[in-house]
Structures are given as C-alpha cells and as structure tokens.
Amino acid sequence: MKRSMMATKLYVPAPRRGFVARPRLREKLRLGSDSGLTLVSAPAGFGKTALLADWLGDATVQERRVAWLSLDAGDGEPATFWSGVITSLQSAVPGVGSTALELIGSSPLATELVLTTLVNDLAAAPQDVWLVLDDYHTVDSQAVGTGLAYFLENLPPQVHVVVSTRSDPDLPLSRWRVRGELAEIRAADLRFTPDETAAYLNGVAGLDLAAEQVNTLDQRTEGWIAALQLAALSLRDREDAAAFIERFAGDHRYIVDYLVEEVLEHQPDAVRSFLLHTALLDRLTGPLCDAVTGRDDGGTMLLTLERANLFVVPLDDQREWYRYHHLFADVLRGRLLSEEPAQVPLLHRRASHWYESHGHVEDAVRHALAGQDFDRAAHLAELAVPMLRRSRQDAVLFGWLKALPDAAIRRSPLLNVFYGGMLMASGDLAGVEQRLDDADRALAEAQRPAAGAAAAGLEGAETQELQMLPATIAMYRASLAQARGDVAGTSAHARRALDMAGPDHHFARGAAAAFLGLAAWADGDVLGALETFTQAVASLRAAGNLLDELSSTVILADMWLAAGRPGEARRICGNALRQADARGDSMMRASAELQVALSEICRQAGDLSDANRHLETASAFVEKGPMTESRYRWFVASALVAQDEGPDLALSYLDQAAELFRPGFFPDVRPIPAIKARVWVRQGNLSEAASWARAAGLSVRDDASYMQEYSHLTLVRLLIAQQHAHPDTNAAAGAVDLLDRLLASATDSGRGGSVVEIRMLQALAHDVLGHRRQALEALGAAFAGSPEPDEYVRLFLDEGPPMIELLREAASEAMHDAPDTATHDAAAAAHAQRLLTLGAPSEPQPPRPAERPPSDVDPLSERELQVLRLLDSELSGPEIARALFISHNTVRTHTKHIFTKLGVTSRRAAVSRARDRGLM
Template structure:
C-alpha cells in the first residue's frame, strides 16, 4: 500500500476572482527561471498563495511542468515530507518520483538516496519544471532542512523551486544570495501599494471608499492583505464606515481576533456553528462536513462561504473539496477550544468514522488519534497491518504505532508483535523482547474472548469496561492463527541480532512447528533463520542446505522479493565455501529474473548488483565491479534496500581502496556504519574491521591497534567463525607492525593463531576461509624469515581452491610482500619442489592481473619506514597502478587538459587530481610529462 496522501494537496489553486494584478511581482517571479530557488517569505495573510496561483495561471504553457504541494505540520517528518514532494512531482511530471516513493517506504529513511533519485529523475526531464512548496514553514526544521539544502544544491538548471513560507527557512540563503542563485519576494514586496489597496477595497470588495478612507486603511494596515480583507468584510453593510475606519488600528496585535470576531458575530448561528465545528478538518467536502456537524447541507454551505469570501479556498476544479485560509482556521480553532473544548474529541471521532467509511485509512487513523479514541485508532491500525506488511510500508506503520499510547499497543497481539519487529528493524533492540511477551499475553486473551465479542459500535462512544479490548472482530482469525509462528519467527530474528545462535535455532524450530504446512512464508522464514544460525556457527555446508530449502519455501509462498533478496545471502555462503563462481551464477540468474519484473523488484535488483560487484572485484575485474555499483546506485535511488543498504557503501569503499583512494574508502565506510543495523544476518564482516584493514594498508598502525583493543581481539583468543574476520584483520596488523619494527616481536603469536583458524575453517568446510588463511600463513612465515614454509603455504593457497581466479584481489590487497612471494612462486616453483607448475601458473595469473610483471623489481627487504608527523608509519610498499589510474595515465599523455580528461572519464576534476597525485606518488615523479615517460620505461603504456 502506497502512502495515502490527499490528492488535493497537489492541486494548483485557481486564481482568485477579482485578484489585483501585480505585474511588478510577476516580473520578480519570472526571474526565478534564472535561479534555482525563489523564496516568497512573509507573515500570514500577505497573499503569497494567491500571488503564486495567479502567476502560474498567467505563465502556463506546454514548455513547463508545475508541481504544487500544500504543506501542513503532518508533513514535518522527513519521510512524510519527501513522500509528499515525490508524489507531487510524479503527479506533474510522468516518470519522476515513483522510484523515490519506493525508497521512502523503507525503515530507516535513507534521505541521501531519496534525494539522489529525485535529482536524477528531474535531470532527465527535457522541459522546465517548477516545484512550488506552499506553507513550507509548517515543516521547516533540521530534519527536513538538511535534506532540502542538499536537494537544492544538486538540481539541474531546468528545475526551479519556489518556497512560500511565513518565516525564513533553515537554508544557506546568504551563500545563495551572494552567488546569484536566489530570487526573493518578501513582505515589503508583497504589501499592497496605495494604488493596489484602492483597487482591492473599491474594485474587488466594492466598498466605494473615498481617497482619504483608503489612505487611512492603507496606512493602518501597512499593506497587510489579510487585514484589509477582514476590514472589508467588517465594513460591508456598516452604517458607521468613517467611525470604524478611524478606530481601526492595523498595528494592534489583537486586530485579527477583533476582526474575526466582527465577522463571526455578524454571521447567522448556523453559519457560525458550521465554521467552528468544521475547523478541526484540514480539508472540507460536503458529506464530511455533514458527518462532523451532524447536520445536512454541508456542500451548499461551502459554496455559500466561498461566494461570501469567508476564507474558503477551493482545492479542485469541481468545487468539491475546500480548505479554510490557514490564518482563519487557526483563529476558528482557538475560538472552538475556548467555547466548546469538550466537543473537540467528538468532532475528530466523527471525522475518523467518515474517513474510514470512504477508505481514507490514513485520515481515519489521524482523526482517531486527535480525538484520543485510542482503542479505535488501534483497531484501524490492526486493519491496515496485512496490507502495510505485504507492501513493505513499514515507515507508515511505525509512525502510527509510535503515536499510540503504550497501553493500547499492549492490549493488541497484532500491534505488539509488529511494533517489536519495527523497533528491531530500526536498531532499537532494548525492550523488543517485552513486546513479544505482550503479544503472547494479548493473544491468549484474544483466543479466550473471540467467541463472545460484541460488534463494535458505529458511533463514537466511551470504552465499555465489560468488553475485553484484547481482540477485535476486525482481526482475521486466520491472521491470529498465524501469530504464534510469527512471534517465534521474530524471536529468532531478535536472537540473531543479539548473537544468540542457540536462541536463534530454538525459536526458528518452534516457528517451524507452529507454522501450518501451507504457511510457506512462515516456514521459509523459519528455515532461513536455521540456515543463518548454522552460518553463524561456521557450518557453511549445513547453512547452504538449510537456507536453500528456505528459499524454496519463499518461492512457494509467491514472495519473489524475499526469494531474490535471499539469493544474496546464498551467494555470501557460496563464497565462504570457496565457490565464488557459483555465487556469481546464482546472482546473475536472480538479477535477470528481477529485471523482468521492472520497478516492483528494484530492491532485489540493487542488492544483487552489489553482490555481483563484490564478486567481480574479488576476481580482479574492477571494471565490472564499477559497472555493477553504478547500476546499483541507480536502483538504490529507486527502491529500498532495508537492512542490507549499507553494503553498497562497503562495496564502493573497497573499490575506492583498490583505486588508490583510502580516504574515500574510509568516508564510504563511515556512511555504511551509520546505515548498519544489527538484524537478520550474522555480522561476519564487521565494518570497523574493514576500516582497520584500510588503515593497515595506509600504514596507520596505531589507529588500527586502537580498533583491535576496542574489538577485544588478541592472538591468544579461542577461535570462532563470528570472530574470524576480525582475527584475520588482527593478523595483518601484527605482521605490518613486525615489518615496521622487526625487533618488536609483534608477530610472535600469529602462526599459532592461524593454525587454529585453519583447523576450524577446514573442519567446517569453509574453503574460501582456508585459501585466505593459507595466504596469510605464507605472509607470516615470510615476515619471520621462514622462506620454505612461506612458499609451501603460498602453494596451498594457490592450489587449494577449484576456482583460483576468483581470489585475485585477496592476494593483490597484501601489496609488496605478497608480490614478492608470487614472483618467487612463479619463477621458482619447479626448483623448490614443494608444489607443481599449477601453482606457478596461478601465481603468474595473479601477477598479470595486478600488472605485477610491468613494475620494477623490488628489494626483498623493504626499507624501514620513517615515522610521519602524525605518529603513523607510512606503508612499506607501493601498490601497482589501479585500472582507473592506468586510464588516467593514458590520457595524461594526450593533449587534453585536466578538465577535459575529467569529462572524458565521467569523473569530477577533484577526483582526477586525486588519481593524478596517486600516480605521481607510485611512479616517483612530479609532472605529467615525467609520469608518461616513466610509464613508457616500465611498459605500462
């Protein structure tokens, strides 16, 4: 279910009848076409909306698209705001905004990805696009403002944004003003001039006032349009016009209350009552007004109010939906609160009932909450749960649940279990188990109470204490029947997130026992958790078998999205099993299937592209890895990636590292950490450990050592699969420290740790881990001076996998020490006699993939690095040029300028400078000409 948003929020208001022409302001608005942002900022009642409506009608044409959005406080959360913006754009410009709406449905909201999607969609529109955000002050805040600033910074030239607001937004207006990117219309511009005041009072309002009277009102109001409009209403039919004008004080802070009182008091009782009682509504239509007031004739009353200019604004061309002027509505609500405070909840409850009868579920819930009818609101949310869950509208459900009192949630088995699931998905693990306990207690009460439950009343009323609120007849009994298995499934997920493998297994088995034979989704999810538990224990063959069966159940349930997303997990398992080729195959097949479904499976497509990028990178194919990342980035902007969203940033970081940009890699990993939530999958590759590997390659050993202390890893630890990645990172750190200071003895316990890790990996069938451990054993023996043992371990690493070509980056990432070992294996394999020519051929292929033979031979002992000013030691080796650096190097030998090279490679000029700096460092030169010459000498060009 897509987020339900009133269509009337997106109607461009029709020009007001008798609108006073204001060519000077139209010209300022026209200048907005030459800037990215037009700001219309003034207090309430200065005619901002009316001006924009008149201008848009006058400037309409086939060469522009106009997206209008009327904002209110309900849109102040970032998810709600960007959902409204995307919906507005989609309604005005075909093809824009649909992808962003899919992404917004995820939890937590990935604002950066939403903005990327919208900016990219708008960049592809060939016509001018105007996005008008009316009443922006209602949503302005840090949460929305930060994203809005980024959105405006990245818009293409043909896109123009107009903000209409009562106060200046939290945006970098000063900077944009200096750079000429901002057109401003403020209160001083909007104030009526004396001529405009006269035109309004006499020509529009028909008051026939004298020049002196007009001048007095103009001076007293200082051109404030709302005050003039209210004054005109009060003056109609008044005998003492001169006296009223003399007493009128436009700068009196109570003037609005005074004039509205004048207006209200002059209305018949029926009109006054209608105005007050319908003030609780954001939008008005005849039948809704009838339901709220308890009377008939609401549609006719709205037409009467519009004709009388009683601050009623039509929202569509058919005069079916209206709203009150915001200033007028505020005063009406204040008057209602003062006169009839006890009636307000009833009015909201009646509105909720009407909206429910019309299928406007979101409005029904909102009014039920405003009317403090929390049991009804809880029932309405229960009704929505199946649809919301199927369509992955978790953000909407989570928002409703947070607005409900805790007691109302605890009384509902359905709401308790899914609230626990929402909290867990948001990374808020504390208290989640209590929610599942509440669900089980409520479920027990529901099963006892279901047969004798009375039907719910159709008219708002107090809660009947004789009725057990733990169950509602609106809840599908079959849904209740599935809840025990669902609760067990969520408990398995919680145990997984907490690292409790035994608990994960126990709860998953319970879910399997509780799920019926035809509840394929429950059986598939439970089976998946059993597979994940086996994976967390390092039993990869068992995990593969169990998880594959779980995916089959998901397929039987018709849940294609989860089936294809689960392929990514299977691919991870196959890689650990040493079968990267199989991982690549199943991801390619799943991606083909996802792409045939179009935008409905963008999330699965994104996840599969990321997985393929990681596989290709490991095989040394950086070009393919980049292509998949770029494709994934486009999909990320179109659809949510839930808990695995962070993996795109991790994969991008690893490619950045391979391209010689470690700082960029750390930046991407920082973003990945912000997105990461402990959840459904074992955290077998912790992001802090990945960052530590980058620091080690940079020579930042003390920074990496700080990570090791924080992670609590040491060479004497007992080994487990969940700690394997961290232990192998520690091994790299200790060896790097040993190279930097051979007398330190830092690598003393490395061999024993690797032996224990190898035994564990071999016993559990983790062939991929075995290859990596053998490789690190070779490096450890090398740094300790054990030449023969190093070559033996390297031979085992090179020949121990049926798919050796899938591990190119594993070897190349270790830099100069590994290159030295590989050269030895390639040239000395037969003479050493410890492994055959297969190892030599495989070593040569790795060297070729890394341009190893094209680089100058290095000394067998790297020079001891000098400490840097920061206290860190620089790396004791230099990486070979990456594929991207080779591309840059080739163009450095051309006649192209720097900016032209950047454009040819589709990168920024700053990125080009970074690549050039790395090339100069690696080649030991300081100019383009020297770099090209040195590259020719080494056979790189």
C-alpha cells in the same frame, strides 16, 4: 483499506473573482524564472495564494507545466512530503518520478537517493516546470527542510520552485541570495498600495468610501489584505461606516479578533455553528461536513459561504471540496476551543469515522489521534498494517507509533511487534526485547474470550497478519538472538517460528528456515547452512516475494564463498541480477545488493575493472539508499577496491560503513573493525592494528570459532607483519598453532574458502620464521585445496612483497623438477606464475617519464579545484560531498580526474603536487 492522496491537494487554485490586478508582483514572479527558488514569505492574510493563483492563470504562462501542492500539518514526515511533491509533479509531467516514488517505501527514508532520482527525471523535461509548495510553514520538519535544500541545490535549469509560507523556511537563503539564485516576495511587496486599497474597497467590495476613509483604512491596516477583507465584510450594509472606521485600530491580532467577532455575530446561528464545528477539518466537502456536524446541509452551506465570501476557498472545479482561509480557520478553532471544548474530541472522532469509511486511512488515524481516541487510532493502524507493509510505507506506521501513547501500543500485539522492528532498525536491542514481551502478553490477552479481545482493540482484526503473529514474534526473537551472537537462541526461536507457521504461510516458513540457515552459518556449518537457506529462498519464491528472494541470494552467495565456491556464488548472483533487471525499478534494491556482491567476487578474482563497474552501477541506490541491513556493504566493497588508491580512502569508506552497520538479521562474520585492522597492517600502521587486537581481546591461544575466524586471521596477519618489522621478537611463532586449530575446524565444517586463506597464511607464517620448505608446501596446498583456484587472486596479491617472493620461488622451483615427479608442483608453479603475471611482473618496470611542466598539464575544472581544496582537510569523502552539495559518487569521479591530471595515486600526493604547482 487503501492509501491515497487527496486529489484536492494538487489542485491549482483558479484566479479569484474580483482580484485586484498587481502587475508589479507579476513582474517579480516572472523574474523568478531566472532563479531556482522563488520565496513568497509573509504573515497570514497577505494574499500569497491568491497572488500565485492569479499569476498562474495568466495566459502568458499557459505553456508552462505547473505542479501545485497544498501542504498541511500531515505532511511533516519526509515520506509523506516527498510523496506529495512527486505526485504533484506527475500531474504536470506524466511519468516523472516513478522510480523515486517507489524508493520512498524504504525505511528509514533515503531522501537524497529519492531526490537524486527525481532530479534526473526532471532534467529530461522538455518544458519549464513550476512546482508550487503552498503553505510550507505547516511542515515543521528539519528532515523535510534538509531534503528540500538538497533538491533546490541540484535542480535542472528548466525547473523552478515557488515556496509560499508564513515564515522563512530553514533553508540556506543567504547563500542563494548572494549567488543570485533566489527571488523573493515579502510582506512589504504584498501589502496593498493606497491605489490597490482603493481598487479593492470601492471596486471589488463595492463600498463607495470616501478617499479619506480609504486612506484611513489603508494606514491602519498597513496594506494587510486579510484585515481589509474583514473590514469590508463588516462594513457591508452598515450605516455607521465612518464610526466603524474611526474605531478600527490596534495590532493585527486584535484587529482580526475584533473583526471575526463582528463577522460571527452577524451570522445566523446555523451558519455560526457550522463554521465552528467544521473548523477542525483541513478540507471540506458536503458529506464530510454532514458527518461531523450531524446535519444534512453541508453541500448547500459550503456554496452559501463561498457566495458570501466567508473565507472559503474552492479546491476543485466542481465545487465539491473547499478549505477555509487559514487565518479564518485558526480563529474559528480558537473560538471552538473557548466556547465548546467538550465538542472537539467528538468532532474529531466523527471525522475519523467518515475518513475510515471512505478509505482514507491516514486521515482517519490523524483525526482519531487529534480526538484522543487512542484505542481507535491503534485499531486503525493495525488494520492498515498489511497495506503499509505491501507498499513499504513503514515510515507512516512509525509516525503513528510515535504519536500514540505507550499504553495504547502495549495493548496491541501487532503494534508492539512493529514498534520492536523500528527499535531494531535503530540498534536498540534492549527495547526490542521489551516490545516482544509486551506483544506476547497482549496476544495472550487477545486470545481470551470476547471481552478480552475487545479490550485489546482487536475485534474484527483476525487478519493473516494476526494469525501469523506468533510466528512473527518468534522470528523477531530469532533476529534479536542473531544480533547478540546467540547461535543456539537463534536456532531455537527459528524452529519455534517454523513449528507455528501454517503450511500456507510461505513467507513465515521461509523466514524461519532462513534463520535456521543463518544459525548454522554462524556456527560454522556452511554445508548445512547452504541446504537450509536454499530451502528458505524457495519458500520466499512460493510466497511470491521476489524482492526478498533476490536479496537473499546475496546471503546464499556469501555461504558459497565460505564453502570455497566463488564461481557458484558468481553464477547465482548473475542469474538473480538478470531477473532483477528484467523487473525494472521495482527490483532496484535487490539489483543494487547483487551488484555489490558481484563487485567483491570480481575483485577477489583480480578483475578490478568489473568490480568498479558493479560498484558504480549500485552507487546510485546504495550510497544514499534506505537503511537496510546490507547498505553498509557498498562502503565495505568500495573500501576493498580503494585499498590500491591509498589506505586513507579505504579507511574513510570503512568509517562510513561502521556508521551504517546495525546488528540484526545476518551473522557478523566479517567485522568492520577487523577489516580496518587489515588495512592498517597493509599500510604498516602496526600500532593501530595492535590496539585493535588488544581491544578485541584476541590471543593466539583462543579456541577456533567461526564467528571469530576473520578476526583471528587478521591477528595472524598482524603477528606476521610484526615479525617482519622486528625479526628478533618471534612474534609469529604462536600464529602457527592458531592456524593449525583454525584449519582443522574449517576442514571439518567444509569451509573451503577458509581453508585456502588459512593455508596461504600458514605459508607466510612459516616463511617469516625461516621455514621456507614448509612455506612452499603450504602455498602449494592452498592452490590445490580449491576447486576454483583462478577465483582467488587478491587473496594472495594483497599480502604484498613477502607473498610475491614466495610466488617467484614456487614458480622457479617447479621449473627445475622432473615432470614425472613434480605434477603437483607444476600445477602450483603455473598458478604462482599466473598470479605473478597479474600482480607483479618479473621484469623491472621502465622509469617513469619526466613530469610535464605545469604549462603542459591538463587544467583542473572549477569543481575539481573545489574538491582539491577540500582534499587538503580532515573531511572524509562523504563529508566533502555534503559540503559541496554533490553526491559521494561525483566526488569519487572528480578525485580520479584530479589524480590523473596531477599524475598521482593518493590524496596526500595530490595535495602536495598541487602545492608545488601553485594550484592551492
């Protein structure tokens, strides 16, 4: 089954025959070219679509590129809505939005990233582009509205959006109105004037009414075009026109009810039946109408209705596809429910079967749901799973799952598993387990004799997805155990998945091997993890799953870092990045993840310039990217780089990371709260760090455990800092024994990276306790314990003045030793001197030049002043970005410019300096 968009949704309606010329409204639309948004807002039947069709058909606007999207209730999901918008724009500007369309496949949808990418493409459009969103009121979605507001705020000047809607959208219209960025056409504008009413009734409709009769209808309809159309239709061939007009009264709803009854009563039974039975279709074509009505005259009937002006609107130039006027369709549906309620489910089911047979799975599911044929809807969803997974349309599947009754999902092993995946993405681990249990039960039922399979709705669904389902369930259970920190459970479920996967099921085998590797990693067996996970990556390659293969390289690099081989981690990430970049946009997610990994490696090696460059490259995707397991890592890497700019910025990034983090597929070997505690220790905020240690239940008497190692090493840093702050407390004494136990565990398991860090902390712990000789020996062992000592720079320099003092002594002591007795010391001294050169020059720094007078300072731009004012608040960087409707990356750029112009290095200093200079 294929996923496709009905081309008729993109059809720009042709001007209607006999349309009453309305130059005053054309002028309003022309003035909209000075605004980003033109809002055409009025109740049903005020001629919004007809007006736009007439305006766009004007020869004076032919040079403009026009993209049209007719919206309906099925477009309420952001992924569907923005897919339609981009497809529509591509019909006007070929090639635009291809990257954005690929990004929509992620789940949950990263709307701002999609729109940022789309806006960047549109900025290069050589001509004015007009995007018309017709019937926007059918999209009742706050998520769509939020994305549309962001899109409109960032439009390039040559792009204009027209929104046609029955009710005002939930957009910041007041703000745009004040800025002069909004053009509006309201019901008061759209109402027919008396002259236009006369032109329509006597010109277009040909009724030849007296001026008094025209005025009466104009007053009683208040220029409402739909009511006038219905009145004209009812007046046709009437001999008692005056009496009819005299009775014509009441509010709009009753007028419409009365007139539609008049219209329907004057139609032959065959026409009336056709109208009612096809009213539930959003789009009409002959074969579809035949399938729903059980007749064979659908095409002929649609042409007849069009000629009779019975409220059908053609959707293409071939007159194959139509739709009813929305107001007319609403009334027809109401009549159908009133007169033939039992027919409604049957009609929806017939429509569902037709759409399925023609490859339109989403429409087929929608009508099955509307017809309350939930087992069929579930079955169709099952058949669509392979297609949706290949195209990464998880959001569509999750939308169906939310619409299906729970009982229908529980009968389907496939849907239970993927519902569990949706819950895991949201962090509901208990819900995941229940769904996997339901999947096991449903699968057992499906594997019974034919009656059981039919009851489960899986007849004919023996696809590879179903064949692989037992292994898939086991993999999800491994992931669940991983998220709960159950290493043994992770390994057991992964082995079970591996046993159940067939020899040709490379993806299943690769995923199972990956979990075995992750379990070994979580257990501290890094060498075993490397061997197993490398095999997993090879299986992904054999399965042809390049995206997952390249993304998994990031995890493999983490393992090499734990093994003390950052150079190897750098090499494999670089190779994978070149492959990803060679594939272009399709591998953008993997490319971004690899850039983040390389940023951390570069920072550790002391190359802050490259670290920032990698983060900058990745930011466009990761910062607003899909909610993947690794998205939070961009914020962690940014926090590590930002520590030198000030702890507040680093902590802000870590807060963002914590919001995004979801336990799941990877061992949490570097918990975000522990990273924050390290920032506090470096900042000197020992009380916050101590509160973290108490809340985490950490003690120097704890057993050595790899999953707790990062937290234990953070605790050691806290104890050393407390000892420096209060020398008489002997706070660091217990840290020495803990470090000895951690060192033994790391050495036995081949975790070379841990060995370097532990020995470095041993040096600091001995030093603060007054054991200078032991401190220097531990420092030398830290240098000697790594085959790649030059890759470890920030590990040492981040420890600040105590480490600088030790490095200076290590460098100077070796200079006084005889070369033949101090080879080891000489190597340590050389490395110490290199670190000092990189991070702490031995010569005193010259005094800073006197501050320039304010008149000599580079002026701040208006946007920089806006950012500066918000820096003087409690808002985080991402919150400032949202407040100003710009990207977080742009906020960072403005902040750097502000710091440079004011000659400061922190947010607080910038605000203070700005106050001194009268800029606030």
